[in-house]
Amino acid sequence: MCGIVGILGTKPVAADIVDALRRLEYRGYDSAGIATLENGKIGRRRAPGKLRNLEDRLRESPLDGLAGIGHTRWATHGAPTEGNAHPHMVGDVVIVHNGIIENFAELKQELIADGATFETQTDTEVVAQLVARARAGGMSPREAVRTTLARLEGAFALAIMFRDEPDLLIGARKGAPLAVGHGEGQMFIGSDAMALAPFTNRITYLEDGDWVALTRRSMELYDVEGRQTVRPMSFSQVSSNLVDKGNHRHFMAKEIAEQPEVVGHTLAEYVDFAERKIRLPDKLRFDFAKLDRLTITACGTAAYAGLVAKYWFERFARLPVEVDIASEFRYREAPLPKNGLAIVISQSGETADTLAALRYCKSQGQHTLAIVNVPESTIAREAEIVFRTYAGPEIGVASTKAFTCQLTVLACLAIGAARQRGAISAEKENELVSALVEAPRHMAEILKQEKHVADIAKQISHARDVLFLGRGINYPIALEGALKLKEISYIHAEGYAAGELKHGPIALIDETVPVIVIAPRDELYEKTVSNMEEVAARGGRIVLLTEADAAGAAHDRFERISIPHANPFISPLLYAVPVQLLAYHAAVIIGTDVDQPRNLAKSVTVE
């Protein structure tokens, strides 16, 4: 998604703005731009593609202003061309924007009818036009922004500067995140604390509907009702070090390899290793024993973590669970039980649909629990209780270590819930926790097979379509394997419950379609193997993921990736790793942009 940076500085700001934009690169973008104020003029440079293109422009033609705004654009309205790249300028106004102005078409019509001409296909330009018109009509910058904001519908964050106001930077937030950074005689604005970390750790997060007028020495903040207000300043823990790839070729490779370590860190937060018990925080304001139902919402990979959790909570805690993708859940006005518990799961903590689902659940009187990786994110700040994943910064667009850390937290919660509900004995808790703490070691074993997985990925890389099959608790891992493969290699892939195959998808099977079968030695193993034989009988090319000691002559006929023998309870954590590796190596062989695949964003702040 788009990234926003603004600086009121004491020295030329262009280089710092580019540095901050680099820290927002992980969000995904397809063009970038910057504007600074210098000697009563607005200087602007923009470029399609990566930040290095913008840097080339700045080298050819530097900007020296002491105040400026910058932007990485993830195109929504209009192709990712230089002309559509932000900042957008109309008259004395220059503006960057993240999000979508939903009523832009009617505003544009109105402006055109009033004589305005448009240079871009973006929705953003209507905002610049409205502010510029208000200014031309004699309004002050603050008044012009305030009246413009009142006309905008949608979810957005904005940073706005004025040619003749070199000590003024206005920011606004509705739906999309925006933070203010406080410096010494300097002020900053950014999409997140990570962008601002090199400059300051003193951060004020805007709340929904807030807008703020900054000078180098002051901050005036207004809430959604237009009342001047104060928001707390917090000290961000985000490191100013730019996360690097270490010895890895891609962030995704590094993040896959980190999983034994970060799953271990996450376990350390929620497990009493000596007692082999789950530690639930005392501050829980709900009792799992009193719940009739649990509602889990999330998007993409995080939703698949929720789907795995459904199996865990229902089986071990005997607690019915409803899982839905947040983009559907938020609009279907689901009736929710009184005092129920809603869990939202999000790596970024900024996903627009998941945030909306959280707010809906709050409005329906639910207790809310967020599983997030970014502790200062909007979802973390708005949920009643936060269970952090300790994955560390995840930069690759494809979620890997965040997913297994989400599974880890959910497994702990499910065991904790089972204990509170009296659904498992102390011995059973002991057994499950003992299995869980073994997960990092098993994951490390699986990672040792990377070369073998890469060889199999080579065969898959020629396919047009790939199917992933799993059953029970590993059905969501089949979905996740397919999502991973398609998002980074662009090979069409689908995940299916193995038992569902003969209800339609089996028609796709021929010798050109690799079928990845996820089959741990659990109570459904034989059934999955039968489904696999149905595929083999129709010429499908099978890659079997199962335990090293899984017997059966049939298996020798297929490509095989051996997974260590473990309690089936933790199998989703283990089988996630080879499907990630398959996707990664297929993408590397094909030569796609693994960490920033086309059309995708890391942090999806629009719906």
Ligand code: M6R
């Ligand atoms: O930040 P979130 O966990 O809320 O993001 C949710 C999805 O956008 C995310 O998992 C997405 O599906 C990934 N690209 C999957 O690899």
